[in-house]
Amino acid sequence: MPATLLNVRLLAVTPNALELIYAAFRQCYHAGYVGDMWDGLMAGEPPREKQAAFVERILASGHDSPVEHVSFTFAIEGVSRTLTHQLVRHRIASYSQQSQRYVDASDFDYVLPPSLAKIPEAKARYEAFMAESAACYRELQAMLAAKGRKGQTSNEDARFVLPGGVESKIVTTMNCRSLLHFFELRCCMRAQWEIRALADRMLALCREALPVIFATAGAKCARLGYCPESERFSCGKYPARPA
């Protein structure tokens, strides 16, 4: 049961993402049918640079609904249940998470917070506690099994001792608009460090796949030009909200 590290794999992106967003934007303002324009788009007509410029200009004016047509699916491991409980609060998204009922956790992996890793005695205390949790989990499983509750019916009650740091795995799909919102909140220095690390990694994957949408994405201060948090909480990168 070692400490694990965040790992994210991009499983799927809507194909021809730029062309699709361009087509959707165009359909709003165009007399013709984008279904007829599609073969041209696939052949680079208009060229991708022109498509990108059109999309950027309209996005800048705040009309962002057409980016919803493109979605990203990520497989995520090496994150804590503490993180996933925050993650699934984002409601415009889909989730498939490893079940603590169906999956035995006798030998679970866990996330080690960097702040604890840096203090040798804290790290030792934390690791010993993780081992103790796993031992307690197995003992309770066994006691329940002795009373006839086996498999998922013992897992589902033994798991009440599993700590928040226990590793989870989850598949999530978000469309680009929801992702932009997710990054606004979770790439902020005010976000908890673990979900911020996840958001940063997801953003890096999005930028690589679709720079026209994600090149300038990130915490909301970057878009607003000021920090909406109170002075007490601001990281100071941007000035406070103008009065």
Next chain:
Amino acid sequence: MPATLLNVRLLAVTPNALELIYAAFRQCYHAGYVGDMWDGLMAGEPPREKQAAFVERILASGHDSPVEHVSFTFAIEGVSRTLTHQLVRHRIASYSQQSQRYVDASDFDYVLPPSLAKIPEAKARYEAFMAESAACYRELQAMLAAKGRKGQTSNEDARFVLPGGVESKIVTTMNCRSLLHFFELRCCMRAQWEIRALADRMLALCREALPVIFATAGAKCARLGYCPESERFSCGKYPARPA
């Protein structure tokens, strides 16, 4: 300004759709990480037939959230504003619709209901009225332009005379779970004929692309085994709800 016909083009489907749904389902019940399983899935391990059987079995038990990870994007033309007003009521979906403000409708196309097409005098009356609408639209545009309102500011008020039958074009994205719900409602004989024709066409495209999910999709009676509508409204294909 001719009568138009429904035309649907499938612009995008999430790639490796079956593998993605399989992976998402598996992540719920599996100790390992589906990110590690993905290369195997791409290489046909386990074979697609086994993946499909696993997905079908779990879907049958009513656990359908993992199908949300796959989305379909359709470009649609030849439909009326009467239809699109119903379509956009489906809230778990994304829409980019041709604007009656930005797009001039001086020479609009229109949808001719089959019931009217079958009655020569009704067809003639309808077609004459469509021409009259377009004429009125142009006259109002001109009157507004003479007062200095041009382009979109004249379109946006002249359009109050455009009939419900005026053709619209729209791009829509729905995930598979939302599509299954859409088909349950809109493939029903109780649905209005035009949106039923659209739903039937979309379902045909979905079935071709992803039969494991859509082979048995359709109106909700097929799933329930009975018709939930009252006797007065039932089409009679399925018996009434058991008492």
Next chain:
Amino acid sequence: MPATLLNVRLLAVTPNALELIYAAFRQCYHAGYVGDMWDGLMAGEPPREKQAAFVERILASGHDSPVEHVSFTFAIEGVSRTLTHQLVRHRIASYSQQSQRYVDASDFDYVLPPSLAKIPEAKARYEAFMAESAACYRELQAMLAAKGRKGQTSNEDARFVLPGGVESKIVTTMNCRSLLHFFELRCCMRAQWEIRALADRMLALCREALPVIFATAGAKCARLGYCPESERFSCGKYPARPA
């Protein structure tokens, strides 16, 4: 079939709205249980002014999810189908709209755009066209009825001639967070005049009922401090986005 005017009636607001939002915010930061605090809140402890100050301070920092616990329900009449088609695009909301299938439209009312009302010849042309639409609707109904299609089956096809200006009635419920977003978009001078008038009226009702949330609500420029629209489209009230 006269021209109608916008009419909005507030049918319901979540009771004890301020206390509820305060309680929800407090639960996030408080060790105790707000269920135990509720009787005190009902008795004015802490006083409403203190509750309001707490809510305003947290809202200002951008943490707005607790305002979702309060919803408003409006009954709306005197609006066009052109408006309702835009309204129902707001997906975080509930709608119950008068059906053009079940409700006979032989003698429909309509919305008269102010720009047309100001030009006597345009007004006359528009009114005559509305009368012509109603006449055509009735004729098509009769022709369909003569072939055995009566009631809703004739309504549902005759309605293809009903103009966008035909009056509709709708009941809608939105929570405060969705309302704030609705006002950001629809109180903007860029919004179409009819839906802006509706948004302004709804905002006035919200302000009266719950000033702590809605006193400063409105178009997004007020919150941002700049206009996100391009220079070409800006109304000029706020400066362009800082570079």
Next chain:
Amino acid sequence: MPATLLNVRLLAVTPNALELIYAAFRQCYHAGYVGDMWDGLMAGEPPREKQAAFVERILASGHDSPVEHVSFTFAIEGVSRTLTHQLVRHRIASYSQQSQRYVDASDFDYVLPPSLAKIPEAKARYEAFMAESAACYRELQAMLAAKGRKGQTSNEDARFVLPGGVESKIVTTMNCRSLLHFFELRCCMRAQWEIRALADRMLALCREALPVIFATAGAKCARLGYCPESERFSCGKYPARPA
């Protein structure tokens, strides 16, 4: 840090809930304006029994969107983080949950699963582990504080040792349609015992407040007339799905 028990308090229901649902349904089928009908409804015209009968008849045919206009807000305590992680997966709902970052958990309460409570040695082992978790949490807090991380910055990392059984408090609002769906899934014998107990309690409160909608609500088998779970998992109350 005692074991706690589930406690639910209904903080708010949309006022005049039956009348509101009746009005919304009526607006769909009625030529008049329900805003004009509202004073009559408040005065009992038509009588509530007639309203209820109308609503029940239409609901039975599967047209359930008007029930969305009514929402319930619950304050919940005495539930585990294991439960809340499941609860917040219901996306058509609003949540305000006690933060493990802002609220110190040095002396947390916890949920004791009944299966463990029945086995004296398991209960003792569980309780000792809960005490050990709290001790470890406090030690880690102190070690972090010694390095300058205090308050929420120590809470947010020390909480990685808090077990799933730790008590949480949460305020949630759901509309009636979302509640009906929640009860279909979570009142099922297949649901985890703790969230089933919560769902049962919420349903009892809903039934008391609005019997016309909730009298027959519950697990989905009751509506379907069969159990959609596989034979292996069915509780046997209803027969398997007809072939």
